[in-house]
Amino acid sequence: MASGSATPAQAAAWLARDAVDSLPAGELERKLVSVAEQGRSLRVKLGIDPTAPDLHLGHTVVLRKLQEFQGLGHQVVLIVGDYTARVGDPSGRSQIRPLLTGEQVDANARRFADQAAHVLDVGEVELRFNGEWLDMATHELFALARTTTIAQLLERDDFAKRQAAHEPVSVLELLYPLLQGYDSVAVKADVELGGTDQKFNLLLGRDIQRAYGEEEQAILTMPILPGTDGVRKMSKSLGNEIAVLDRPEQIYAKTLRVPDDALAQWWELLCDEPPSPGLSPRDAKRTLARSLVARFHDEAAAQDAERAFDRVFVDHELPEEIEDASFHAGDGEVHLPALVAELFGMSRSEARRLQEQGGVRIGGAMLSGAELDLAPEMLDGQVLQVGKRRHRRLHRRG
RNA sequence: GGGGGGAUGUCCGAGUGGUUAAAGGAGACGGGCUGUAAACCCGUUGGCUCUGCCUACGCAGGUUCGAAUCCUGCUCCCCCCA
Known part of the structure; x- marks a missing residue:
């Protein structure tokens, strides 16, 4: 475990240990050195769009990373994308997202902020809503649009694929990465975190920052957590999620339903310690399920959830509590x-x-x-x- | 502005006048097996007052004994040229 006394090199290596990319190479370490010299801490940004109403395990992978930065004394800036949610992030999408209404987004945004408290020490978090700066005048939007070329945007996989497959890509979607990049300008981010599917957006954020005369952020991308189907990215719309607010029995039962193939990944992305060697896949999964319940509820709830599960699915009895x-x-x-x-x-x-x-x-x-x-x-x-x-x-x- | 292609059930995708509620696949669900895993077997997958009836193949009309399939108009999408 790193501590405040670790050298910047050690801290950077530790923070990036389970990341997929830490770019540009060596940048995180340089940032750590530089802020130490300036006597300040890093501003570490994470943006989440409240397109679905609830935080799930997939979000917690990056949130945990954020917490590690927090643990080292850095400033976490959590951006709730109330404004960008209205645009629709095309990342990993094969089609245009349906638009949410303003009310839906606002309601979701508030829920998100509340739920983040389950994973992060929100007292220390700088919580921002990007409507604060993205609801900008047209001439400002034009200035932002001038920073990036079509060629840059079309480099991106999803866009390229959709073009190739003759699927529509709207200008609005094209704009999305610019808006996200502008978030980094607005909060003066030193580091931005995201899933690997965010790599393009995160990197483009650097270009936007440079265009605005700001120092460019380092980026750290985390692996994508597969959902309970073990294959596709965890997401509410695919129905393969475990929500932070799920009831203990739900968390437990859903976890046991995860295919074994995905188990190693789940351990790695969701837990600090690997499972004890020699533990059977079944028991490893049960242990994981208990620890997840304990994390979002408590130890007693974890015990109860396991008991309730065994009662119904192992002993084939009726549940204790029936609606x-x-x-x-x-x-x-x-x-x-x-x-x-x-x-x-x-x-x-x-x-x-x-x-x-x-x-x-x-x-x-x-x-x-x-x-x-x-x-x-x-x-x-x-x-x-x-x-x-x-x-x-x-x-x-x- | 001109030319071409396309829109089928949750998704992908067959089907160009009649045994088509619509092949096949995926996903999902139910039963069996089991560790609510994987693999495997069987089955289901529009609605209903269910041995039948109704609604459905972008939308609206039309031709026909009969249309997802033909015609007309419309909407939306994609590509190429300008």
Whole structure:
């Protein structure tokens, strides 16, 4: 572990140990030397666009890195991209993002700021919203636009690929990297962090800074955390995320569902210490799951989550806590597909299909596709189970 | 401004007048196996008052006994030339 007494070279090497790129070569170390001489600390920038409402594990990879800088006494500048979220970062995207409304963005931005507190010591963080400076006059935007050429922007992979595939790239998207770069100008960033998919934007930030007569930032890129599918980048829109605010059981269960192939990466990107050697993949995963729950909740919650998980999925018992749900019986029988559809947000046809496939149980007994209408007495007080993980305790109403 | 190409279900992608709710793949979901992993097997994947009915192949009309497939207009996208 590095400490305040480490030399700049040691600190730089330690900070970059798990990064993919630390560019330009030697720059981070030079910055560390230079600020030490000036008697100040580094201004380390991270920008997050609140395009989705919640922070997830993928965000925490970079946030943890930010925290390391913080631990060494540097100034963290967290930029919530309330303004850039309206533009849409094309990084890694194969198509134009749908635009969010101003209200959505504002609501998301506030949530983000709150949630960052789960990962960072926000008391020490300089939190900024980039609408503060990006809501600029047109002539200022023109000045910004003059700093960069089309050729520079088209060097970028995503744009090049989309061009080649005859997919649209809007001028607005082209502008995005400039706006991000301007953030660096506005906060006088010495270092900017990001995922590897941000490399182009981060590097372009240097050009923008130079154009504005500022000193250029060093950049550090972190690996991208795969989602719970083990393949694609973790993101809310792909539904493969574990959110910082997920409940303990969710964090635990989702972690166990991660394919083993991705396990090593998860350990590396999310934990300080590697798993003890000799630990089976299964146990390594369980350990990881516990530690993640403990990180975002606490140790007791981790124990409980594991117990609850084992109860349901290892011992095949009902969960201890089952959400209640009421059903309306009227005088006749209850149409099960309608009830299932209503309870779990699916269509009746879908519910019917699930039942035909043996995915619906009442009181542990699998129902056949013929048992669509049941007497209310057979349901009242019983546990309805759909698939392996959805349960409701039914209560008659009316 | 001119010319050409394209728009199909969650996604990719077949299909150019009739057994097409629409091949195939991916993803997802259910069942089995299991470590809620991987691999593998089986099945499902528009809606519904479900042995049938309704809605669907960019949008709106039209031709036809019958259209995703033909015609007309419109919208959007891409490429080339200027």
